[in-house]
Amino acid sequence: xxxxxxxxxxxxxxxxxxxxxAATTYALxxxxxxxxxxxxxxxxxxxxxxxxxxxGSDKSGHIDAQPNESILFFDNIxxxxxxxxxxxxxxxxxxxxxxxxxxxxxxxxxxxxVKRAIxxxxxxxxxxxxxxxxxGGAYVKFTHPDNMTPAxxxxxxxxxxxxxxxxxxxxxxxxxxxxxxxxxxxxxxLYRLPKSRLRIEFVPAKDSEPPAELSQESLYSIFRRYGKxxxxxxxxxxxxxxxxxxxxxxxxxxxxxxxxxxxxxxxxQEEGSKNPARLRLSYEQRVKPHHIWNWITNxxxxxxxxxxxxxxxxxxxxxxxxxxxxxxxxxxRQTSDIFAFRKRRDxxxxxxxxxxxxxDLIDSIQNNLLETVETFIVVQGPRGSGGRExxxxxxxxxxxxxLVVDCRQVVEARGEAGAxxxxxxxxxxxxxxxxxxxxxxxxxxxxxxxxxxxAGFSENLESQIAKILQTTASALKEVSLADRKKKxxxxxxxxxxxxxxxxxxRPVVVIDNFLHKSEEKGIVYDKISDWxxxxxxxxxxxxIFLTNDTSFSKPLSKSLPDRVFHQVxxxxxxPEVAKHFVVSQxxxxxxxxxxxxxxxxxxTEKQLRRDLRELDECIDALGGRLTDLQVLARRLKVGQSPxxxxxxxxxxxxxxxxxxxxxxxxxxEGDKKWSTEQAWxxxxxxxxxxxxxxNEVLLSNTFSSSTTAGASNAEAALESxxxxxxxxxxxxxxxxATIRAGKPVYQAAFNRxxxxxxxxxxxxxxxxxxxxxxxxxxxxxxxxxxxxxxxLPSQPYxxxxxxxxxxxxxxxxxxxxMAYEKEMAGLKKVLAEEA
Numbered sequence: 001x002x003x004x005x006x007x008x009x010x011x012x013x014x015x016x017x018x019x020x021x022a023a024t025t026y027a028l029x030x031x032x033x034x035x036x037x038x039x040x041x042x043x044x045x046x047x048x049x050x051x052x053x054x055x056g057s058d059k060s061g062h063i064d065a066q067p068n069e070s071i072l073f074f075d076n077i078x079x080x081x082x083x084x085x086x087x088x089x090x091x092x093x094x095x096x097x098x099x100x101x102x103x104x105x106x107x108x109x110x111x112x113x114v115k116r117a118i119x120x121x122x123x124x125x126x127x128x129x130x131x132x133x134x135x136g137g138a139y140v141k142f143t144h145p146d147n148m149t150p151a152x153x154x155x156x157x158x159x160x161x162x163x164x165x166x167x168x169x170x171x172x173x174x175x176x177x178x179x180x181x182x183x184x185x186x187x188x189x190l191y192r193l194p195k196s197r198l199r200i201e202f203v204p205a206k207d208s209e210p211p212a213e214l215s216q217e218s219l220y221s222i223f224r225r226y227g228k229x230x231x232x233x234x235x236x237x238x239x240x241x242x243x244x245x246x247x248x249x250x251x252x253x254x255x256x257x258x259x260x261x262x263x264x265x266x267x268x269q270e271e272g273s274k275n276p277a278r279l280r281l282s283y284e285q286r287v288k289p290h291h292i293w294n295w296i297t298n299x300x301x302x303x304x305x306x307x308x309x310x311x312x313x314x315x316x317x318x319x320x321x322x323x324x325x326x327x328x329x330x331x332x333r334q335t336s337d338i339f340a341f342r343k344r345r346d347x348x349x350x351x352x353x354x355x356x357x358x359x360d361l362i363d364s365i366q367n368n369l370l371e372t373v374e375t376f377i378v379v380q381g382p383r384g385s386g387g388r389e390x391x392x393x394x395x396x397x398x399x400x401x402x403l404v405v406d407c408r409q410v411v412e413a414r415g416e417a418g419a420x421x422x423x424x425x426x427x428x429x430x431x432x433x434x435x436x437x438x439x440x441x442x443x444x445x446x447x448x449x450x451x452x453x454x455a456g457f458s459e460n461l462e463s464q465i466a467k468i469l470q471t472t473a474s475a476l477k478e479v480s481l482a483d484r485k486k487k488x489x490x491x492x493x494x495x496x497x498x499x500x501x502x503x504x505x506r507p508v509v510v511i512d513n514f515l516h517k518s519e520e521k522g523i524v525y526d527k528i529s530d531w532x533x534x535x536x537x538x539x540x541x542x543x544i545f546l547t548n549d550t551s552f553s554k555p556l557s558k559s560l561p562d563r564v565f566h567q568v569x570x571x572x573x574x575p576e577v578a579k580h581f582v583v584s585q586x587x588x589x590x591x592x593x594x595x596x597x598x599x600x601x602x603x604t605e606k607q608l609r610r611d612l613r614e615l616d617e618c619i620d621a622l623g624g625r626l627t628d629l630q631v632l633a634r635r636l637k638v639g640q641s642p643x644x645x646x647x648x649x650x651x652x653x654x655x656x657x658x659x660x661x662x663x664x665x666x667x668x669e670g671d672k673k674w675s676t677e678q679a680w681x682x683x684x685x686x687x688x689x690x691x692x693x694x695n696e697v698l699l700s701n702t703f704s705s706s707t708t709a710g711a712s713n714a715e716a717a718l719e720s721x722x723x724x725x726x727x728x729x730x731x732x733x734x735x736x737a738t739i740r741a742g743k744p745v746y747q748a749a750f751n752r753x754x755x756x757x758x759x760x761x762x763x764x765x766x767x768x769x770x771x772x773x774x775x776x777x778x779x780x781x782x783x784x785x786x787x788x789x790x791x792l793p794s795q796p797y798x799x800x801x802x803x804x805x806x807x808x809x810x811x812x813x814x815x816x817x818m819a820y821e822k823e824m825a826g827l828k829k830v831l832a833e834e835a
Contacts, residue, residue, distance in 0.1 A: 061188055154180040477540045582629055
């Protein structure tokens with residue numbers, strides 16, 4: 001229907017009155033001419049045709065009414081939130097009016113709700129029903145007697161619903177409402193969901209007339225009848241946006257729906273304005289002021305650290321108790337897992353001889369575990385000396401609650417995330433999110449680059465290790481107190497006093513491979529040392545360090561500066577014990593069934609080996625290092641003779657030395673602090689003398705005047721070679737005194753390398769070349785100083801001695817270079833002739 005016009009007269013100071021009944025009647029009577037009046041054929045109207053797709057006159061989306069027809073909009077017929085889910089297909093058929101006429105008054109049937117909302121006393125006849133699913137209502141077109149106006153019928157229906165509310169099943173708190181449609185409804189099927197805010201656009205009623213804008217008082221008078229209004233917002237005066245508009249905010253969405261469907265397309269003229277205005281209504285998403293969110297986004301320097309602190313506190317409050325629980329359970333079963341994988345019987349038999357020899361050391365460590373002294377137990381020995389086997393298989397055999405932390409796995413892990421994951425796996429710390437550290441680091445970097453402030457989301461390796469070790473300490477304390485009972489005679493003691501009085505209840509923490517590659521990730525060793533110190537000082541656990549490094553006292557003294565360590569030093573085995581160890585390894589694994597059933601005396605394998613008489617001589621060449629002895633025993637068991645086995649071991653060691661120390665680039669590779677020439681100098685001198693004086697080596701030209709970058713510090717070079725186990729530095733009265741081969745077998749390997757003419761010539765040539773460079777540098781210095789002295793205006797007699805000294809030094813260096821070159825010529829000839 002094309003709306004008519006209504007003139008509003010102000011009746012009160014606060015605003016305009018609502019459309020009067022006369023105005024409504026005027027609006028309903030003054031309609032546009034129908035198509036029949038214009039002489040066009042009129043399409044017969046089917047009152048209950050399908051409503052799917054476009055509806056209205058000529059499928060335009062608008063509803064037209066005949067002169068004797070009016071339209072009501074019934075709200076709250078369908079649920080709003082479920083309209084897009086529920087398929088009300090029954091409302092999209094051509095049987096709506098028939099169903100309305102025959103419908104029951106069931107509260108579950110939407111048609112029944114419409115029928116119940118129209119009292120039987122109402123003198124109207126329903127001619128068409130058009131549902132609006134997404135708006136939860138329906139248009140009802142009806143005819144009425146000539147003696148009643150549509151406004152009177154509206155009043156009767158409103159009063160009936162107020163007196164007897166009809167509440168649908170899906171909304172028991174709001175009844176059905178109905179209002180007369182004054183405008184021209186637009187039945188669009190766009191995806192525009194109802195909102196509580198309506199945008200009221202003022203468009204011209206005629207194309208030639210400019211639009212008129214209504215005041216807030218007029219808008220309030222028009223729309224207040226549909227529901228409570230929370231706010232009315234007019235367009236800013238300086239706005240150039242056309243058409244002019246205003247916002248009307250309803251408290252409830254249902255009220256906004258009722259107002260839009262009844263007033264869309266309504267034409268009115270405010271008193272005092274020249275031109276009428278047509279109201280075009282649409283739903284508008286209300287932009288709510290997010291003051292809190294705006295403050296958060298505008299203050300990242302304050303908010304991001306607060307969020308980081310909150311997340312840290314949350315993870316501590318939630319995950320730390322879970323991790324302590326897992327740690328406790330893991331520690332309780334860890335001891336049985338450690339000792340479940342026992343060595344083979346032959347290994348046990350061989351190690352028994354070793355442990356018998358070291359019985360005093362084992363007893364000493366076990367006694368220390370029964371003391372209450374707050375200090376460390378340090379087991380130090382060269383690599384392969386059997387320190388781990390001695391502690392785990394003898395000292396701690398049968399002991400409960402043992403935790404082993406292998407520093408080698410942590411230090412050699414790739415990246416910080418790998419180190420965190422390895423340490424967490426060793427102590428049973430879970431769940432651990434090592435991958436999240438890299439992600440949070442990238443987020444932290446991005447925030448810092450944009451805001452200029454570090455957010456603190458990421459944690460460095462130091463803080464992550466400290467958190468893991470701190471949680472482990474809490475779990476260890478629970479393990480120490482697990483067997484405490486209320487009936488004990490010392491039940492009144494505090495936890496700390498109880499642990500101090502019962503050292504046998506404390507678990508044992510074994511820190512293996514301490515200071516392995518100490519130059520890498522030194523923070524790991526510092527944190528572990530501090531953690532171990534806290535364990536022993538709090539009487540939570542005993543701590544045993546297993547290390548190959550002789551300088552272990554430096555980092556440990558930082559953690560326990562006022563304590564003396566219980567130190568146990570492991571050396572190589574004596575020839576007698578070494579021979580007994582090898583022979584014991586040759587016992588058969590187990591007796592065969594024939595031997596068990598046969599009572600005749602058995603002949604062991606070692607009695608059948610006549611060549612074992614060579615063992616004494618071979619042991620002297622091999623030395624007493626445990627790992628080398630085990631290799632020898634395995635070779636003997638497969639049938640090799642002692643001499644052949646030892647010779648192969650020596651050749652293998654010589655090849656290892658050649659590859660690691662002589663053919664590498666020395667200080668230029670892997671940040672090593674020694675040169676190839678320095679390594680060969682030690683090999684050659686130790687092969688000839690076995691023992692070298694420490695200071696004598698420091699004063700040699702190869703060490704004191706090395707031309708290799710990174711190897712100029714002689715003491716650092718010797719320390720690096722000792723850590724690489726090429727040599728062993730023996731101390732006397734706390735100072736380094738002598739230098740020996742790193743392992744006993746290396747003494748024989750050094751001699752084997754000297755027997756190789758090509759290797760010897762090549763390495764000697766490298767050493768002589770460096771020595772020649774050193775002398776050439778000395779000559780350059782002497783010549784430079786002589787040039788300065790020669791440039792003086794006169795030759796003072798006081799400079800004569802200095803000149804003679806420089807000339808003598810220059811001559812001496814030249815003679816050395818000539819000798820070196822002569823020797824180098826012979827070495828080059830060997831390299832040219834030998835293959």
